Amino acid sequence: MRRLNAAGLLAVLFLSLACASHQQGSVPADPQSSEFRHDISTGAKPWTHSNFDNNEDTFTFALFSDLTGGEREGIFAVAVEQLNLLRPELILNVGDLIEGGTRDRAQLEREWNSFDQRARGTRAPVFYTGGNHDLTNPEMWAVWDERYGRRYYHFVYKDTLFLVMDTEDNTPEVQWELSRIRDESMVVVKEKGWGAFPATAYGKSTLRQTGQVSAEQAAYFTRVIDANTEVKHTFVLLHKPAWRRADEENFAAVEDALNGRPYTVFAGHEHDYQHELRRERDYILLGTTGGVQNASKAMAIDHVTLVTVADDGVAIANLRMSGIFDKTGVIPAKGDTLCFEDCK
Numbered sequence: 592m593r594r595l596n597a598a599g600l601l602a603v604l605f606l607s608l609a610c611a612s613h614q615q616g617s618v619p620a621d622p623q624s625s626e627f628r629h630d631i632s633t634g635a636k637p638w639t640h641s642n643f644d645n646n647e648d649t650f651t652f653a654l655f656s657d658l659t660g661g662e663r664e665g666i667f668a669v670a671v672e673q674l675n676l677l678r679p680e681l682i683l684n685v686g687d688l689i690e691g692g693t694r695d696r697a698q699l700e701r702e703w704n705s706f707d708q709r710a711r712g713t714r715a716p717v718f719y720t721g722g723n724h725d726l727t728n729p730e731m732w733a734v735w736d737e738r739y740g741r742r743y744y745h746f747v748y749k750d751t752l753f754l755v756m757d758t759e760d761n762t763p764e765v766q767w768e769l770s771r772i773r774d775e776s777m778v779v780v781k782e783k784g785w786g787a788f789p790a791t792a793y794g795k796s797t798l799r800q801t802g803q804v805s806a807e808q809a810a811y812f813t814r815v816i817d818a819n820t821e822v823k824h825t826f827v828l829l830h831k832p833a834w835r836r837a838d839e840e841n842f843a844a845v846e847d848a849l850n851g852r853p854y855t856v857f858a859g860h861e862h863d864y865q866h867e868l869r870r871e872r873d874y875i876l877l878g879t880t881g882g883v884q885n886a887s888k889a890m891a892i893d894h895v896t897l898v899t900v901a902d903d904g905v906a907i908a909n910l911r912m913s914g915i916f917d918k919t920g921v922i923p924a925k926g927d928t929l930c931f932e933d934c935k
Contacts, residue, residue, distance in 0.1 A: 626643070626645065627641055627643065644901070646901060646902060648749055648750060648901075648902060649899065649900065649901040649902070650680045650748070650749050650751075650899070650900055651679050651680060651897055651898065651899045651900075652679050652680055652681045652682065652683060652715075652748075652897075652898050652900075653674055653677060653679035653681075653682045653683070653715070653895055653896060653897055653898070654682070654683050654684060654685065654828075654857060654877060654895065654896040654898065655667075655670055655674075655682070655684050655877075655880040655895050655896075656684065656685050656687075656859040656862075656877035656878055656879055656880050656882070656894075657685070657686070657687040657722065657859045657860065657862055657877075657878075657879050657880065657881075657882035658687060658688055658689075658706075658879075658880060658881040658882050659687040659688075659689070659690050659691070659722070659724040659882050659883070660687075660724075660785075660862065660882050660883030661690075661882075661883040662690065662881050662882060662883075663881050663882070663883070663884075663929075663930075663934070665924070665925065665926075665928075665929050666879075666880065666881030666893055666912070666929060666931070667709060667880055667881040668709065668712075668924045669912060669922060669923060669924040669925075669926040669929065670880050670881070670893075670895055670912060671709060671710075671712045671713055671924070672712075672923035672924045672926075673895060673910075673912060673915040673922075673923060673926075674713055674714075674715070674895060675712075675713060675714050676915065676917060676923070677895070677897060677910075677915075678714065678715075679715050679897060680715055680748075681715050681716055681717075681718065681748065682713055682715045682716065682717045682718070683717075683718045683720065683753070683755075683826075683828055683857075684717070684718075684719065684720050684828075684859075684880075685720050685722070685828055685829065685830055685857055685858055685859035685860075685877055686720040686721050686722025686723075686724075686725060686758075686829075686830030686859060686860075687722035687723065687724040687725060687830065687859060687860070687882065688706050688719065688722065688724070688725055689702040689703060689705075689706050689724060689725055690702060690724060691724040691725050691726075691727050691731060692724060692727045692770075692773065692774070692777065693727075693731075694728065694730050694731075696730070696734070699731060699734050700734070703734070703738060718746075718753070718755065719739055719755075720755050720756075720828050720829065720830060721735060721742050721757055721759060721830065722758075722759075722830035722831075722859065722860065723758075723759055723773075723799070723802070723830065723831065723860070726742065726757070726759040727759075727766075727770050727773065728766055728767060728770040729763045729766055729767065732759075732766075742757040742759075742760070743755060743756050743757040743760070743808050743811065743812075745812070745815045747819060747822065749900070750821075750822050750823050751822055751823060751824050751825070751826070751900050752815070752816075752819050752822040752824070752825040752826070753825075753826050753828065754812055754815065754816075754825065754826070754827045754828065754845070755828050755829075756804060756808065756812070756827065756828065756829035756833075756842075756845075757804070757808060757829075758801075758802025758803060758804060758829050758830045758831040758833055759802060759803070759830075760802075760803050760804050760805040760808050761798065761803045761805075765798070765803075769793070769796065769798055769799070772791070772792040772793040772796065773793045773799070775791065775792065775793065776788060776791035776792065776793035776794055779791050785883070785885065797836060800831070800835070800836075801831050801832055801833050801834075801835050801836035801839065802829070802830065802831030802832075802833050802860075803833075803841075804829075804833050804839075804841040804842045804845070805841060806841050808841065809841035809842065809844045809845055810844075812845045812848070813844060813845060813848045816845070816848040816849060816852075817848065823853070823900070823902065824853050824854065824855070824900055824905055825849060825852060825853070825854040825855075826854065826855050826856075826857065826898075827845070827849075827854060827855070827856040827857070828856075828857050828858075829842075829856075829857075829858050830858060830859055830860050831858060831860045832858045832860065832861075832874070832876060833858075834846070834856075834869060834874065846870060850870070853872075853904075853905075854872055855872065855873045855874075855875070855898075855905060855907070856869075856872065856873070856874045856875065857875050857876075857877060857896075858874075858875070858876050858877070859876060859877045860876070861876050861888075862878060862879050862882050862883065862884060862885060862888065862891055863876065863878060863885070863888035863889070863890050863891050864876065864877060864878040864890035864892060864894070864909065865890065873907070875907070877894070877896060878890055878891060878892045878893065878894050879891065879892070879893050879894075880893055880894070880895065880912075881893065884932070884934055886933065886934075891932070892911055892912075892931065892932040893911070893912040893913070893931040893932065894909050894910055894911050894912055894931075895909075895910055895912065895915075896908070896909050896910070897909075897910065911931065911932065912926070912931045913931040913932060
């Protein structure tokens with residue numbers, strides 16, 4: 592047999608590799624990894640691509656909203672089970688977690704114990720925001736401070752900044768007066784229904800509608816924002832839509848500090864889902880998660896919100912509780928027996 596020199600051996604090797612490549616197809620195989628493995632070696636494959644949306648910095652958190660004004664029994668229990676099905680990494684809210692509105696310490700302890708026990712049923716941690724029902728008067732401020740430590744605070748999770756604000760941040764004197772006219776309005780509501788509420792002194796109050804953020808609180812969040820310039824997104828959570836007050840300056844200072852940065856604002860209070868663009872950013876009022884509903888409001892619905900944070904932006908999905916059912920086809924926690932929207 593004729594011997595091959597070095598050049599001949601290289602030519603044979605090249606020809607063998609070319610034939611193998613031709614047999615397998617001209618399109619290179621998808622790269623495989625420990626997460627994605629398959630046995631298809633042809634160029635054509637029965638899927639679109641293998642660029643999975645699985646960046647380790649991507650995460651999803653959930654939101655729920657008002658429970659108050661006359662909490663409807665069973666709704667929040669369903670929400671807890673539905674959130675467990677959805678498996679967010681953390682859960683936040685926009686306040687009004689208890690009925691509140693009282694100076695009775697024993698009653699407040701019962702209400703907070705009840706909410707805490709139910710909230711502990713979630714797999715993910717729940718971060719609290721105070722609403723007007725939770726922080727109606729200075730005595731309720733003291734109960735909150737003892738149980739939860741801070742009425743406004745911030746944290747960073749996976750390079751994302753969360754600002755949790757307090758919109759009942761008045762002086763004690765102003766808050767007591769607000770509490771007094773609130774009590775009067777509740778007497779009217781009890782006698783005549785919620786339709787009479789807007790005509791009461793409390794119903795007309797700007798502080799009732801948009802709340803108050805103190806200069807001290809605004810300075811705190813301005814410092815936090817300045818100290819966290821490299822985060823990929825900022826979420827602002829507050830109960831009342833403070834930005835809707837025409838002469839408001841303190842919340843506006845927080846907005847100014849966020850100017851030029853990606854951020855999203857979530858609030859509640861109105862029991863009616865609303866979305867608006869402000870400063871070219873999303874400002875969202877959530878509906879309810881068991882709170883009283885007004886049939887005259889178009890988006891008075893029970894829902895939870897899922898927010899996915901990724902390097903390329905934020906995705907917000909609102910899920911009506913009436914449409915979240917488990918693998919057996921039923922809404923968990925006997926939710927099929929409850930009303931989540933258009934409730935009479």
